[in-house]
Amino acid sequence: MTTTQTGTTVVLPSLGENVTEATITRWLKARGDRVEAGEPLLEVATDKVDTEIPSPAAGIVLDILVPEHALVATGGAIAVISDGGAEKAMPEHAPEPHPVAVSGTADRVETLPRIRRIIARRMLESLQTSAQLTTVVEVDVTEIARLRNREKEVFHHRTGVKLSFLPFFAAAAVEALDEHPVINSSLNTDCTEVTYHSAVHLGMAVDTDxxxxxxxxxxxxxxxIPELAR
Structure with a gap:
Protein backbone atom coordinates (compact mmCIF):
# COMPACT_ATOMS: atom_id res chain seq x y z
CA MET A 1 0.00 0.00 0.00
CA THR A 2 1.35 3.42 -1.00
CA THR A 3 -0.26 6.70 0.11
CA THR A 4 -0.02 9.68 -2.27
CA GLN A 5 -1.70 13.06 -2.58
CA THR A 6 -4.35 11.50 -4.79
CA GLY A 7 -5.08 8.56 -2.49
CA THR A 8 -3.87 5.09 -1.60
CA THR A 9 -2.40 2.81 -4.26
CA VAL A 10 -3.42 -0.77 -3.60
CA VAL A 11 -0.85 -3.42 -4.55
CA LEU A 12 -1.19 -7.18 -4.83
CA PRO A 13 0.13 -8.56 -1.53
CA SER A 14 2.27 -11.64 -1.09
CA LEU A 15 0.12 -14.75 -1.38
CA GLY A 16 2.55 -17.36 -0.13
CA GLU A 17 5.93 -18.87 -0.73
CA ASN A 18 6.95 -19.20 -4.40
CA VAL A 19 3.78 -17.38 -5.53
CA THR A 20 4.88 -14.48 -7.72
CA GLU A 21 1.70 -13.66 -9.63
CA ALA A 22 -2.05 -14.03 -9.54
CA THR A 23 -5.05 -13.67 -11.83
CA ILE A 24 -7.75 -11.19 -10.89
CA THR A 25 -10.93 -13.23 -11.17
CA ARG A 26 -13.49 -10.67 -9.92
CA TRP A 27 -13.62 -7.13 -8.64
CA LEU A 28 -16.03 -6.86 -5.70
CA LYS A 29 -16.07 -3.07 -5.89
CA ALA A 30 -16.43 -0.81 -8.92
CA ARG A 31 -15.16 2.69 -9.58
CA GLY A 32 -16.99 5.15 -7.37
CA ASP A 33 -17.91 2.56 -4.71
CA ARG A 34 -17.04 3.16 -1.11
CA VAL A 35 -14.97 0.51 0.66
CA GLU A 36 -14.01 0.08 4.30
CA ALA A 37 -10.59 -0.96 5.53
CA GLY A 38 -10.46 -4.75 5.68
CA GLU A 39 -13.51 -5.17 3.46
CA PRO A 40 -13.01 -7.60 0.53
CA LEU A 41 -12.02 -5.60 -2.53
CA LEU A 42 -11.38 -8.29 -5.14
CA GLU A 43 -10.89 -12.01 -5.69
CA VAL A 44 -7.69 -13.50 -7.10
CA ALA A 45 -6.53 -16.95 -8.12
CA THR A 46 -3.12 -18.61 -8.30
CA ASP A 47 -1.97 -22.14 -9.09
CA LYS A 48 -2.15 -22.84 -5.36
CA VAL A 49 -4.98 -20.80 -3.86
CA ASP A 50 -8.10 -18.74 -4.58
CA THR A 51 -8.65 -15.91 -2.12
CA GLU A 52 -10.15 -12.50 -1.44
CA ILE A 53 -7.95 -9.43 -1.10
CA PRO A 54 -9.14 -6.93 1.53
CA SER A 55 -8.90 -3.19 1.10
CA PRO A 56 -5.93 -1.74 3.00
CA ALA A 57 -7.77 1.55 3.62
CA ALA A 58 -11.21 3.11 3.75
CA GLY A 59 -12.34 5.45 1.01
CA ILE A 60 -13.71 5.69 -2.53
CA VAL A 61 -12.42 3.48 -5.34
CA LEU A 62 -10.94 6.08 -7.67
CA ASP A 63 -9.45 3.74 -10.26
CA ILE A 64 -9.15 0.06 -11.13
CA LEU A 65 -5.76 -0.41 -12.76
CA VAL A 66 -5.98 -4.10 -13.70
CA PRO A 67 -9.08 -5.66 -15.34
CA GLU A 68 -10.64 -9.01 -14.51
CA HIS A 69 -8.89 -12.10 -15.94
CA ALA A 70 -5.59 -10.20 -16.18
CA LEU A 71 -2.38 -11.50 -14.64
CA VAL A 72 -0.54 -9.26 -12.16
CA ALA A 73 2.76 -9.73 -10.34
CA THR A 74 3.04 -9.64 -6.56
CA GLY A 75 3.59 -6.05 -5.51
CA GLY A 76 2.01 -4.67 -8.68
CA ALA A 77 -0.43 -1.76 -8.41
CA ILE A 78 -4.04 -2.82 -8.94
CA ALA A 79 -6.26 0.03 -7.70
CA VAL A 80 -6.36 3.52 -6.21
CA ILE A 81 -8.52 4.42 -3.19
CA SER A 82 -9.18 7.99 -2.08
CA ASP A 83 -8.52 9.26 1.42
CA GLY A 84 -11.05 8.03 3.95
CA GLY A 85 -12.59 11.49 4.32
CA ALA A 86 -13.65 11.77 0.72
CA GLU A 87 -17.42 11.85 0.42
CA LYS A 88 -18.15 12.34 -3.27
CA ALA A 89 -17.94 9.20 -5.33
CA MET A 90 -17.22 8.94 -9.01
CA PRO A 91 -20.17 8.27 -11.36
CA GLU A 92 -21.62 4.81 -10.91
CA HIS A 93 -21.30 4.01 -14.58
CA ALA A 94 -17.70 5.07 -15.10
CA PRO A 95 -16.21 2.99 -17.93
CA GLU A 96 -14.26 -0.10 -16.97
CA PRO A 97 -10.78 -0.67 -18.40
CA HIS A 98 -10.68 -2.73 -21.58
CA PRO A 99 -9.32 -6.23 -20.91
CA VAL A 100 -7.75 -6.76 -24.30
CA ALA A 101 -5.68 -4.68 -26.68
CA VAL A 102 -5.70 -5.81 -30.29
CA SER A 103 -2.34 -5.94 -32.03
CA GLY A 104 -2.22 -5.34 -35.75
CA THR A 105 -5.19 -4.58 -37.96
CA ALA A 106 -7.13 -7.83 -37.99
CA ASP A 107 -5.65 -10.31 -35.50
CA ARG A 108 -7.80 -10.84 -32.41
CA VAL A 109 -6.13 -11.09 -28.98
CA GLU A 110 -7.99 -12.80 -26.14
CA THR A 111 -6.97 -12.84 -22.49
CA LEU A 112 -7.21 -16.38 -21.17
CA PRO A 113 -9.13 -17.09 -17.96
CA ARG A 114 -7.20 -18.77 -15.17
CA ILE A 115 -8.21 -22.37 -15.93
CA ARG A 116 -7.23 -22.06 -19.61
CA ARG A 117 -3.88 -20.51 -18.62
CA ILE A 118 -3.12 -23.50 -16.42
CA ILE A 119 -4.14 -25.91 -19.20
CA ALA A 120 -2.00 -24.01 -21.73
CA ARG A 121 1.05 -24.11 -19.48
CA ARG A 122 0.65 -27.82 -18.80
CA MET A 123 0.22 -28.59 -22.50
CA LEU A 124 3.32 -26.52 -23.33
CA GLU A 125 5.31 -28.39 -20.69
CA SER A 126 4.14 -31.68 -22.18
CA LEU A 127 5.13 -30.53 -25.68
CA GLN A 128 8.62 -29.65 -24.49
CA THR A 129 9.28 -32.70 -22.33
CA SER A 130 7.27 -35.60 -23.79
CA ALA A 131 7.47 -37.58 -27.01
CA GLN A 132 4.97 -36.41 -29.61
CA LEU A 133 2.76 -38.54 -31.82
CA THR A 134 1.56 -38.06 -35.38
CA THR A 135 -2.02 -38.77 -36.42
CA VAL A 136 -2.51 -40.08 -39.96
CA VAL A 137 -5.91 -39.97 -41.64
CA GLU A 138 -6.72 -41.78 -44.87
CA VAL A 139 -8.51 -39.58 -47.39
CA ASP A 140 -10.16 -40.48 -50.70
CA VAL A 141 -8.55 -38.23 -53.35
CA THR A 142 -9.88 -40.10 -56.37
CA GLU A 143 -11.59 -37.04 -57.83
CA ILE A 144 -8.50 -34.88 -57.28
CA ALA A 145 -6.37 -37.51 -59.02
CA ARG A 146 -8.74 -37.55 -62.00
CA LEU A 147 -8.71 -33.76 -62.20
CA ARG A 148 -4.92 -33.65 -62.01
CA ASN A 149 -4.47 -36.29 -64.71
CA ARG A 150 -6.92 -34.49 -66.97
CA GLU A 151 -5.46 -31.00 -66.54
CA LYS A 152 -1.75 -31.50 -65.77
CA GLU A 153 -0.52 -31.14 -69.37
CA VAL A 154 -2.54 -27.99 -70.04
CA PHE A 155 -1.56 -26.62 -66.63
CA HIS A 156 2.13 -27.18 -67.31
CA HIS A 157 1.84 -25.58 -70.75
CA ARG A 158 0.13 -22.48 -69.37
CA THR A 159 2.16 -21.98 -66.17
CA GLY A 160 5.43 -23.81 -66.71
CA VAL A 161 4.83 -25.59 -63.40
CA LYS A 162 4.12 -29.29 -62.94
CA LEU A 163 0.78 -29.94 -61.25
CA SER A 164 1.33 -32.16 -58.23
CA PHE A 165 -1.01 -33.12 -55.40
CA LEU A 166 0.64 -30.61 -53.06
CA PRO A 167 -1.37 -27.47 -54.00
CA PHE A 168 -4.62 -29.38 -53.49
CA PHE A 169 -3.52 -30.48 -50.03
CA ALA A 170 -2.40 -26.91 -49.25
CA ALA A 171 -5.79 -25.55 -50.33
CA ALA A 172 -7.53 -28.14 -48.13
CA ALA A 173 -5.40 -27.06 -45.14
CA VAL A 174 -6.28 -23.41 -45.74
CA GLU A 175 -9.99 -24.26 -45.93
CA ALA A 176 -9.75 -26.25 -42.70
CA LEU A 177 -8.08 -23.33 -40.92
CA ASP A 178 -10.80 -21.02 -42.18
CA GLU A 179 -13.49 -23.30 -40.73
CA HIS A 180 -11.57 -23.85 -37.47
CA PRO A 181 -9.76 -20.55 -36.72
CA VAL A 182 -8.74 -21.67 -33.24
CA ILE A 183 -6.09 -23.87 -34.89
CA ASN A 184 -4.61 -20.80 -36.57
CA SER A 185 -3.71 -19.20 -33.23
CA SER A 186 -0.71 -18.78 -30.97
CA LEU A 187 0.02 -18.27 -27.26
CA ASN A 188 2.23 -15.54 -25.87
CA THR A 189 5.34 -16.58 -23.93
CA ASP A 190 3.70 -16.68 -20.49
CA CYS A 191 0.48 -18.35 -21.69
CA THR A 192 -1.79 -15.48 -20.63
CA GLU A 193 -3.09 -14.45 -24.06
CA VAL A 194 -4.00 -16.22 -27.27
CA THR A 195 -3.84 -14.50 -30.65
CA TYR A 196 -6.23 -15.62 -33.39
CA HIS A 197 -4.49 -14.82 -36.67
CA SER A 198 -6.49 -13.51 -39.58
CA ALA A 199 -3.94 -14.45 -42.24
CA VAL A 200 -2.82 -17.99 -43.06
CA HIS A 201 0.93 -18.48 -43.48
CA LEU A 202 1.25 -22.13 -44.42
CA GLY A 203 4.44 -24.07 -43.72
CA MET A 204 5.18 -26.89 -46.16
CA ALA A 205 7.91 -29.41 -45.31
CA VAL A 206 10.06 -30.33 -48.30
CA ASP A 207 12.67 -33.10 -48.39
CA THR A 208 15.83 -31.76 -50.06
CA ASP A 209 19.41 -32.92 -50.52
CA ILE A 225 -4.37 -23.60 -56.99
CA PRO A 226 -2.03 -22.23 -59.71
CA GLU A 227 -0.46 -19.76 -57.26
CA LEU A 228 -0.07 -22.45 -54.59
CA ALA A 229 1.55 -24.75 -57.15
CA ARG A 230 4.22 -22.14 -57.90
Missing amino acids: KGLMVTVIRDAGALR
Missing part, protein backbone atom coordinates in the same frame (compact mmCIF):
# COMPACT_ATOMS: atom_id res chain seq x y z
CA LYS A 210 20.36 -30.67 -47.59
CA GLY A 211 17.69 -32.11 -45.33
CA LEU A 212 14.11 -31.30 -44.42
CA MET A 213 13.26 -27.68 -45.24
CA VAL A 214 10.07 -25.82 -44.38
CA THR A 215 8.87 -23.34 -46.97
CA VAL A 216 6.38 -20.75 -45.72
CA ILE A 217 3.63 -19.74 -48.15
CA ARG A 218 2.60 -16.25 -47.02
CA ASP A 219 -1.11 -15.34 -47.15
CA ALA A 220 -1.97 -18.77 -48.49
CA GLY A 221 -5.67 -18.08 -47.93
CA ALA A 222 -5.61 -15.54 -50.74
CA LEU A 223 -4.01 -17.89 -53.28
CA ARG A 224 -5.60 -20.18 -55.85
Whole structure:
Protein backbone atom coordinates (compact mmCIF):
# COMPACT_ATOMS: atom_id res chain seq x y z
CA MET A 1 0.00 0.00 0.00
CA THR A 2 1.35 3.42 -1.00
CA THR A 3 -0.26 6.70 0.11
CA THR A 4 -0.02 9.68 -2.27
CA GLN A 5 -1.70 13.06 -2.58
CA THR A 6 -4.35 11.50 -4.79
CA GLY A 7 -5.08 8.56 -2.49
CA THR A 8 -3.87 5.09 -1.60
CA THR A 9 -2.40 2.81 -4.26
CA VAL A 10 -3.42 -0.77 -3.60
CA VAL A 11 -0.85 -3.42 -4.55
CA LEU A 12 -1.19 -7.18 -4.83
CA PRO A 13 0.13 -8.56 -1.53
CA SER A 14 2.27 -11.64 -1.09
CA LEU A 15 0.12 -14.75 -1.38
CA GLY A 16 2.55 -17.36 -0.13
CA GLU A 17 5.93 -18.87 -0.73
CA ASN A 18 6.95 -19.20 -4.40
CA VAL A 19 3.78 -17.38 -5.53
CA THR A 20 4.88 -14.48 -7.72
CA GLU A 21 1.70 -13.66 -9.63
CA ALA A 22 -2.05 -14.03 -9.54
CA THR A 23 -5.05 -13.67 -11.83
CA ILE A 24 -7.75 -11.19 -10.89
CA THR A 25 -10.93 -13.23 -11.17
CA ARG A 26 -13.49 -10.67 -9.92
CA TRP A 27 -13.62 -7.13 -8.64
CA LEU A 28 -16.03 -6.86 -5.70
CA LYS A 29 -16.07 -3.07 -5.89
CA ALA A 30 -16.43 -0.81 -8.92
CA ARG A 31 -15.16 2.69 -9.58
CA GLY A 32 -16.99 5.15 -7.37
CA ASP A 33 -17.91 2.56 -4.71
CA ARG A 34 -17.04 3.16 -1.11
CA VAL A 35 -14.97 0.51 0.66
CA GLU A 36 -14.01 0.08 4.30
CA ALA A 37 -10.59 -0.96 5.53
CA GLY A 38 -10.46 -4.75 5.68
CA GLU A 39 -13.51 -5.17 3.46
CA PRO A 40 -13.01 -7.60 0.53
CA LEU A 41 -12.02 -5.60 -2.53
CA LEU A 42 -11.38 -8.29 -5.14
CA GLU A 43 -10.89 -12.01 -5.69
CA VAL A 44 -7.69 -13.50 -7.10
CA ALA A 45 -6.53 -16.95 -8.12
CA THR A 46 -3.12 -18.61 -8.30
CA ASP A 47 -1.97 -22.14 -9.09
CA LYS A 48 -2.15 -22.84 -5.36
CA VAL A 49 -4.98 -20.80 -3.86
CA ASP A 50 -8.10 -18.74 -4.58
CA THR A 51 -8.65 -15.91 -2.12
CA GLU A 52 -10.15 -12.50 -1.44
CA ILE A 53 -7.95 -9.43 -1.10
CA PRO A 54 -9.14 -6.93 1.53
CA SER A 55 -8.90 -3.19 1.10
CA PRO A 56 -5.93 -1.74 3.00
CA ALA A 57 -7.77 1.55 3.62
CA ALA A 58 -11.21 3.11 3.75
CA GLY A 59 -12.34 5.45 1.01
CA ILE A 60 -13.71 5.69 -2.53
CA VAL A 61 -12.42 3.48 -5.34
CA LEU A 62 -10.94 6.08 -7.67
CA ASP A 63 -9.45 3.74 -10.26
CA ILE A 64 -9.15 0.06 -11.13
CA LEU A 65 -5.76 -0.41 -12.76
CA VAL A 66 -5.98 -4.10 -13.70
CA PRO A 67 -9.08 -5.66 -15.34
CA GLU A 68 -10.64 -9.01 -14.51
CA HIS A 69 -8.89 -12.10 -15.94
CA ALA A 70 -5.59 -10.20 -16.18
CA LEU A 71 -2.38 -11.50 -14.64
CA VAL A 72 -0.54 -9.26 -12.16
CA ALA A 73 2.76 -9.73 -10.34
CA THR A 74 3.04 -9.64 -6.56
CA GLY A 75 3.59 -6.05 -5.51
CA GLY A 76 2.01 -4.67 -8.68
CA ALA A 77 -0.43 -1.76 -8.41
CA ILE A 78 -4.04 -2.82 -8.94
CA ALA A 79 -6.26 0.03 -7.70
CA VAL A 80 -6.36 3.52 -6.21
CA ILE A 81 -8.52 4.42 -3.19
CA SER A 82 -9.18 7.99 -2.08
CA ASP A 83 -8.52 9.26 1.42
CA GLY A 84 -11.05 8.03 3.95
CA GLY A 85 -12.59 11.49 4.32
CA ALA A 86 -13.65 11.77 0.72
CA GLU A 87 -17.42 11.85 0.42
CA LYS A 88 -18.15 12.34 -3.27
CA ALA A 89 -17.94 9.20 -5.33
CA MET A 90 -17.22 8.94 -9.01
CA PRO A 91 -20.17 8.27 -11.36
CA GLU A 92 -21.62 4.81 -10.91
CA HIS A 93 -21.30 4.01 -14.58
CA ALA A 94 -17.70 5.07 -15.10
CA PRO A 95 -16.21 2.99 -17.93
CA GLU A 96 -14.26 -0.10 -16.97
CA PRO A 97 -10.78 -0.67 -18.40
CA HIS A 98 -10.68 -2.73 -21.58
CA PRO A 99 -9.32 -6.23 -20.91
CA VAL A 100 -7.75 -6.76 -24.30
CA ALA A 101 -5.68 -4.68 -26.68
CA VAL A 102 -5.70 -5.81 -30.29
CA SER A 103 -2.34 -5.94 -32.03
CA GLY A 104 -2.22 -5.34 -35.75
CA THR A 105 -5.19 -4.58 -37.96
CA ALA A 106 -7.13 -7.83 -37.99
CA ASP A 107 -5.65 -10.31 -35.50
CA ARG A 108 -7.80 -10.84 -32.41
CA VAL A 109 -6.13 -11.09 -28.98
CA GLU A 110 -7.99 -12.80 -26.14
CA THR A 111 -6.97 -12.84 -22.49
CA LEU A 112 -7.21 -16.38 -21.17
CA PRO A 113 -9.13 -17.09 -17.96
CA ARG A 114 -7.20 -18.77 -15.17
CA ILE A 115 -8.21 -22.37 -15.93
CA ARG A 116 -7.23 -22.06 -19.61
CA ARG A 117 -3.88 -20.51 -18.62
CA ILE A 118 -3.12 -23.50 -16.42
CA ILE A 119 -4.14 -25.91 -19.20
CA ALA A 120 -2.00 -24.01 -21.73
CA ARG A 121 1.05 -24.11 -19.48
CA ARG A 122 0.65 -27.82 -18.80
CA MET A 123 0.22 -28.59 -22.50
CA LEU A 124 3.32 -26.52 -23.33
CA GLU A 125 5.31 -28.39 -20.69
CA SER A 126 4.14 -31.68 -22.18
CA LEU A 127 5.13 -30.53 -25.68
CA GLN A 128 8.62 -29.65 -24.49
CA THR A 129 9.28 -32.70 -22.33
CA SER A 130 7.27 -35.60 -23.79
CA ALA A 131 7.47 -37.58 -27.01
CA GLN A 132 4.97 -36.41 -29.61
CA LEU A 133 2.76 -38.54 -31.82
CA THR A 134 1.56 -38.06 -35.38
CA THR A 135 -2.02 -38.77 -36.42
CA VAL A 136 -2.51 -40.08 -39.96
CA VAL A 137 -5.91 -39.97 -41.64
CA GLU A 138 -6.72 -41.78 -44.87
CA VAL A 139 -8.51 -39.58 -47.39
CA ASP A 140 -10.16 -40.48 -50.70
CA VAL A 141 -8.55 -38.23 -53.35
CA THR A 142 -9.88 -40.10 -56.37
CA GLU A 143 -11.59 -37.04 -57.83
CA ILE A 144 -8.50 -34.88 -57.28
CA ALA A 145 -6.37 -37.51 -59.02
CA ARG A 146 -8.74 -37.55 -62.00
CA LEU A 147 -8.71 -33.76 -62.20
CA ARG A 148 -4.92 -33.65 -62.01
CA ASN A 149 -4.47 -36.29 -64.71
CA ARG A 150 -6.92 -34.49 -66.97
CA GLU A 151 -5.46 -31.00 -66.54
CA LYS A 152 -1.75 -31.50 -65.77
CA GLU A 153 -0.52 -31.14 -69.37
CA VAL A 154 -2.54 -27.99 -70.04
CA PHE A 155 -1.56 -26.62 -66.63
CA HIS A 156 2.13 -27.18 -67.31
CA HIS A 157 1.84 -25.58 -70.75
CA ARG A 158 0.13 -22.48 -69.37
CA THR A 159 2.16 -21.98 -66.17
CA GLY A 160 5.43 -23.81 -66.71
CA VAL A 161 4.83 -25.59 -63.40
CA LYS A 162 4.12 -29.29 -62.94
CA LEU A 163 0.78 -29.94 -61.25
CA SER A 164 1.33 -32.16 -58.23
CA PHE A 165 -1.01 -33.12 -55.40
CA LEU A 166 0.64 -30.61 -53.06
CA PRO A 167 -1.37 -27.47 -54.00
CA PHE A 168 -4.62 -29.38 -53.49
CA PHE A 169 -3.52 -30.48 -50.03
CA ALA A 170 -2.40 -26.91 -49.25
CA ALA A 171 -5.79 -25.55 -50.33
CA ALA A 172 -7.53 -28.14 -48.13
CA ALA A 173 -5.40 -27.06 -45.14
CA VAL A 174 -6.28 -23.41 -45.74
CA GLU A 175 -9.99 -24.26 -45.93
CA ALA A 176 -9.75 -26.25 -42.70
CA LEU A 177 -8.08 -23.33 -40.92
CA ASP A 178 -10.80 -21.02 -42.18
CA GLU A 179 -13.49 -23.30 -40.73
CA HIS A 180 -11.57 -23.85 -37.47
CA PRO A 181 -9.76 -20.55 -36.72
CA VAL A 182 -8.74 -21.67 -33.24
CA ILE A 183 -6.09 -23.87 -34.89
CA ASN A 184 -4.61 -20.80 -36.57
CA SER A 185 -3.71 -19.20 -33.23
CA SER A 186 -0.71 -18.78 -30.97
CA LEU A 187 0.02 -18.27 -27.26
CA ASN A 188 2.23 -15.54 -25.87
CA THR A 189 5.34 -16.58 -23.93
CA ASP A 190 3.70 -16.68 -20.49
CA CYS A 191 0.48 -18.35 -21.69
CA THR A 192 -1.79 -15.48 -20.63
CA GLU A 193 -3.09 -14.45 -24.06
CA VAL A 194 -4.00 -16.22 -27.27
CA THR A 195 -3.84 -14.50 -30.65
CA TYR A 196 -6.23 -15.62 -33.39
CA HIS A 197 -4.49 -14.82 -36.67
CA SER A 198 -6.49 -13.51 -39.58
CA ALA A 199 -3.94 -14.45 -42.24
CA VAL A 200 -2.82 -17.99 -43.06
CA HIS A 201 0.93 -18.48 -43.48
CA LEU A 202 1.25 -22.13 -44.42
CA GLY A 203 4.44 -24.07 -43.72
CA MET A 204 5.18 -26.89 -46.16
CA ALA A 205 7.91 -29.41 -45.31
CA VAL A 206 10.06 -30.33 -48.30
CA ASP A 207 12.67 -33.10 -48.39
CA THR A 208 15.83 -31.76 -50.06
CA ASP A 209 19.41 -32.92 -50.52
CA LYS A 210 20.36 -30.67 -47.59
CA GLY A 211 17.69 -32.11 -45.33
CA LEU A 212 14.11 -31.30 -44.42
CA MET A 213 13.26 -27.68 -45.24
CA VAL A 214 10.07 -25.82 -44.38
CA THR A 215 8.87 -23.34 -46.97
CA VAL A 216 6.38 -20.75 -45.72
CA ILE A 217 3.63 -19.74 -48.15
CA ARG A 218 2.60 -16.25 -47.02
CA ASP A 219 -1.11 -15.34 -47.15
CA ALA A 220 -1.97 -18.77 -48.49
CA GLY A 221 -5.67 -18.08 -47.93
CA ALA A 222 -5.61 -15.54 -50.74
CA LEU A 223 -4.01 -17.89 -53.28
CA ARG A 224 -5.60 -20.18 -55.85
CA ILE A 225 -4.37 -23.60 -56.99
CA PRO A 226 -2.03 -22.23 -59.71
CA GLU A 227 -0.46 -19.76 -57.26
CA LEU A 228 -0.07 -22.45 -54.59
CA ALA A 229 1.55 -24.75 -57.15
CA ARG A 230 4.22 -22.14 -57.90
